[in-house]
Amino acid sequence: MRHAFIAFLLAMFAPFAGAQEVKVVYHVNTGIESSAAVLANITNHLNADPKAKIVVVTHGPGIDFLLNDAKDSKGREFSGPVSALAARGVEFKVCNNTLTTRNIDAGKLLMETKVVPSGVAEVARLQAKEGYVYLKP
DSSP: OHHHHHHHHHHHHHHHHHTOOOEEEEEEOSOGGGHHHHHHHHHHHHHHOTTOEEEEEEOGGGGGGGBTTOBOTTSOBSHHHHHHHHHTTOEEEEEHHHHHHTTOOGGGBOTTEEEESOHHHHHHHHHHHHOOEEEOO
């Protein structure tokens, strides 16, 4: 009887197992020279899995592409790609410790960003408490 009950429960919940949303935290702490590639990875990720929940957490030099007027090596502003990804549901989080250490006013960040107390603590929290998969592009 017990085996039949377990089989019943497994059959009932099996459809939900495949329907789980993929949650990913992209950890960015490298400079602006790698930011275009990071954004391209995220775009490719969403193209392959449009329902993925993606959070980009930045600290150190990783915040630089999220500053107003930041440009890639070809002179293209990052604001367009960041805005396009935000419109697709991507969240961009910036470390307040970095802002404080580098004496950067939060008003200089792109409007799509959210400031968190600590970038590394946010990465850990998303993994431990919310079940996000860690990616370091």
